[in-house]
Amino acid sequence: MKSLIKKLINQLPFNNFFDTLLATLNFAIAHRRLPIKKLFSEEFFRLKISDEIEDPLRQFTSDKELVKLFVKSIVGEKYNVPTLQILRNEIDIDSYEFPNRCCIKPTHASGKYIFKTSEHLNVEEIKSWLKLDYYKISRERNYKNLRKKIIVEPILFDSINVNDYKFFCKNGEVKFIQVDLDRSLNHKRNFYDKNWSLLDFSMSYPSSNITTSKPKKLNEMIEVARELSSFFTIVRIDFYTDNTNFYVGEITHCPESACGRIMPSKKESKVTQIFDS
Numbered sequence: 001m002k003s004l005i006k007k008l009i010n011q012l013p014f015n016n017f018f019d020t021l022l023a024t025l026n027f028a029i030a031h032r033r034l035p036i037k038k039l040f041s042e043e044f045f046r047l048k049i050s051d052e053i054e055d056p057l058r059q060f061t062s063d064k065e066l067v068k069l070f071v072k073s074i075v076g077e078k079y080n081v082p083t084l085q086i087l088r089n090e091i092d093i094d095s096y097e098f099p100n101r102c103c104i105k106p107t108h109a110s111g112k113y114i115f116k117t118s119e120h121l122n123v124e125e126i127k128s129w130l131k132l133d134y135y136k137i138s139r140e141r142n143y144k145n146l147r148k149k150i151i152v153e154p155i156l157f158d159s160i161n162v163n164d165y166k167f168f169c170k171n172g173e174v175k176f177i178q179v180d181l182d183r184s185l186n187h188k189r190n191f192y193d194k195n196w197s198l199l200d201f202s203m204s205y206p207s208s209n210i211t212t213s214k215p216k217k218l219n220e221m222i223e224v225a226r227e228l229s230s231f232f233t234i235v236r237i238d239f240y241t242d243n244t245n246f247y248v249g250e251i252t253h254c255p256e257s258a259c260g261r262i263m264p265s266k267k268e269s270k271v272t273q274i275f276d277s
Contacts, residue, residue, distance in 0.1 A: 014135075014136060016049075016141075018139075019139040019141065020049045023049050023257075023258065026257065027041075027045050029259075030259035030260075031261055039268050039269065039271075040275050041258065041260070041261070041262065043234055043275065044234065044254055044255060044258040045258040047234060047253065047254060047258075048139075048140060048257065053140065053141050054144070055142075057231060057232075058232065058253050059144075059146065061251045061253075062251070063108065063146050063147075064106075064107040065083070065086055065107045066107075067250060068080045068081075068083065071228065071248045074227055074228055075227050075248075079246070079248050080247060081153050081154075081156065081247045081248070082154055083153060084102060084152040084153055084154060087126075087151075087152065088149050088150075089130065090127050090130065093123060093126055093150065096152070098116055098121055098152065099152075099154075100116065100117070100118060100119060101154070101155050101158075102115075102116050102152050102154060103152070103153045103154070103155055104116060104126060104151075104152050105151050105153070106134075106148065106149070106150055107146070107147075107148075107149040107150065108132070108146035108147065108148050108149065109129065109132050109143070110138070110252075112129060112132070114126065115155060126150055129148070130148045131148070132148065134146075138257050140257060156242070156247065157240070163179060163180065163240075164179065164183070164238060164249065165178070165179055165215065165238070165240070166178040166180070166239075166252070166255075167222070167225040167229070167236065167237045167239070168234075168236050168255075168275065169226070169229035169232075169234065169236065169237060170229075170234050170275055170276075171233065172226055172229050173226065174194055174222050174226060174229075176191050176192065176193055176271075176275070177191065177192045177193070177194070178203070178236075179212045181210060181212070187205050188205055188207065188210070189203060189204070189205040189206070189207065189208065190207055190211070190212060192212075193274070196214040198211060199274075200270075201263065201264070201267035201268075202263045203260040203263060204261055205263075206263065207263075213243075215241055215246070216243045216244075217241065217243070217246055220246075221241070221246055224237070224239075224248070225237040225239075228251065235251060235252070236252040236253075236255050238250050238251070238252055
């Protein structure tokens, strides 16, 4: 089925009608139902197929270079991950001397990254990202008009296995927080409320038996998430922290392309209540 979807994506025209058709098919496969209910998962699905996803601010903040300008203007530069370099073409890539320890990502796509921790580096893979059209892969139209660039950042907290903290927000309020554990090794996921009480559901990945301690700067993170999310109806604000400092990793408009499945499925009504409260 996944192979069939890829063929459809490559063959069907790229316009709003077929974007919606494929989004519906992907949703049905991921959630094992059509998106006709008023549940949490439908919220991001409706955003994905709506005109709102093409809001210039959503497009601007989908770019991993430009989002830092937004973060700086709203909450301050101290919450941005430092930028070492922006590479705009193959000549830039060939001539740049990559640090031995850095994180390399395309600014115009999601899920692609390289942690460089030695002298070895697959430069050809990085060059291939300049040809990557993430809209044509995901049909997420907020990526449609982004310029293709590469961003180089330092590896935060001297670790490639940093905990992610993802704040799901609606109407400028944090509703719950996703914590990803061991993404590079054995991916697990827990959810917490704003008081850091563990919630009894997960999404896409199983829950972890390891309880993550409450971040020391949770209240400040919540306030930053509120300020950044207040410009959108629904959105996810992503952070990295070592409990001393925290940074905005990115602003995510369609988490998991609206295909993140609540586990166990019987908990989705509860998730919906929390998100709508």
